[in-house]
Amino acid sequence: MIPFHSNSRQHDNLSQDLTGALGSIDLKDDTAFARAVEKFEGMLADYCQVDSAVAVASGTDALIIALRALDAPAGAEVITCDFGFYATAASIIMAGFTPVFVDVAPGRMVMDLDAVRDAISPNTAAIVPVHLFGEAIDMLALKQIADQHSITIVEDVAQALGARSAGQRVGSFGTASGISFNWSKHLSSFSNGGAVLTNDREIATRVRSLRGHGNAGSFRHTRMGLNSRLNPFEATLLSTKLPHLDTWIARRREIAARYTRNFASSSNVVTPTATEAEAHVYHKYTIRVPDRDRLRKQLADQGVGALVCYPWLLHDQPAFEGHALRPHSFDRATEVAAEVISIPVYPELTDAEIDFISETILSHVESAS
Numbered sequence: 001m002i003p004f005h006s007n008s009r010q011h012d013n014l015s016q017d018l019t020g021a022l023g024s025i026d027l028k029d030d031t032a033f034a035r036a037v038e039k040f041e042g043m044l045a046d047y048c049q050v051d052s053a054v055a056v057a058s059g060t061d062a063l064i065i066a067l068r069a070l071d072a073p074a075g076a077e078v079i080t081c082d083f084g085f086y087a088t089a090a091s092i093i094m095a096g097f098t099p100v101f102v103d104v105a106p107g108r109m110v111m112d113l114d115a116v117r118d119a120i121s122p123n124t125a126a127i128v129p130v131h132l133f134g135e136a137i138d139m140l141a142l143k144q145i146a147d148q149h150s151i152t153i154v155e156d157v158a159q160a161l162g163a164r165s166a167g168q169r170v171g172s173f174g175t176a177s178g179i180s181f182n183w184s185k186h187l188s189s190f191s192n193g194g195a196v197l198t199n200d201r202e203i204a205t206r207v208r209s210l211r212g213h214g215n216a217g218s219f220r221h222t223r224m225g226l227n228s229r230l231n232p233f234e235a236t237l238l239s240t241k242l243p244h245l246d247t248w249i250a251r252r253r254e255i256a257a258r259y260t261r262n263f264a265s266s267s268n269v270v271t272p273t274a275t276e277a278e279a280h281v282y283h284k285y286t287i288r289v290p291d292r293d294r295l296r297k298q299l300a301d302q303g304v305g306a307l308v309c310y311p312w313l314l315h316d317q318p319a320f321e322g323h324a325l326r327p328h329s330f331d332r333a334t335e336v337a338a339e340v341i342s343i344p345v346y347p348e349l350t351d352a353e354i355d356f357i358s359e360t361i362l363s364h365v366e367s368a369s
């Protein structure tokens with residue numbers, strides 16, 4: 001059995017360090033919990049090369065809070081990609097804004113920058129680029145577009161912690177950025193966690209207030225915030241794991257390269273591309289194949305977990321009816337959503353497992369063609 005996702009293999013390798021760190025929290029020290037969170041915030045800010053990291057309870061909260069911290073007018077438009085995870089668009093709506101969806105770039109699974117340019121209107125307040133599956137968007141090009149129109153960028157780094165664009169960590173380009181540490185992420189907590197990153201002091205102050213019900217001090221609430229704190233035990237787990245992240249990312253890149261080599265013999269498997277060596281951290285290794293649903297079943301029959309990320313475009317989610325503006329065009333995203341399947345890519349996979357998964361996929365595409 002090769003599960004799609006496994007934290008148990010990682011936790012098995014780190015079990016002494018993790019239990020040691022969790023056990024060392026002094027329950028009789030009233031300051032221990034706050035210090036555990038502050039320690040992680042400091043480590044995360046250093047890793048992401050930003051001035052401030054403010055920990056919150058989830059990636060969804062991080063995006064809502066980052067967007068609310070912009071103080072943009074209610075109902076303003078926020079541009080994001082039509083292909084992606086529900087939480088991005090939901091956060092835009094929960095922050096009080098209107099998502100405007102754009103297509104993916106040709107041959108890619110991230111937003112098309114030409115489509116972003118076309119989607120800008122006098123009501124656009126922000127762009128939320130999603131570095132989907134761990135692939136960094138060209139942030140210098142996006143920043144140029146945003147700056148030309150005086151529009152703010154809030155990066156969704158939930159799947160791309162550690163990736164770089166033009167040598168710089170994603171999450172450090174936007175006015176603010178949201179990260180997720182949920183159980184499925186490549187830096188994972190036991191259940192949920194998130195953080196807002198920023199280089200802007202004023203935004204950092206607002207974010208700290210927004211994570212505590214918008215309290216400006218002395219029970220005076222100046223903004224509608226959330227009650228969103230990172231659990232100190234999760235913070236301790238994350239501080240213990242963070243020093244390993246670059247090694248894990250290096251192994252993810254090795255696994256991705258092995259898959260891509262294995263699939264090179266078939267023109268029926270479209271493999272993920274990275275525009276620069278450090279641009280992709282392979283949070284997910286997502287391919288495009290014909291007859292994707294049959295492949296998923298075939299993999300399951302062989303004991304291999306796979307996930308369709310994501311079968312629906314965001315503009316088509318029933319929950320968003322009446323909330324979102326129709327996308328300008330979504331032809332490429334429609335094709336992508338019909339063909340994608342994500343396969344296991346966690347660092348603890350063995351080469352034999354990678355080759356077995358590859359062979360199962362190759363035999364499927366040969367029979368499907």
Ligand SMILES: Cc1ncc(COP(=O)(O)O)c(C=O)c1O
Nearest residue numbers: 058059060085087088158180182
């Ligand atoms: C792209 C993206 N954005 C936002 C989120 C929301 O993060 P969380 O699950 O921590 O709320 C996720 C989580 O899966 C995600 O993948």
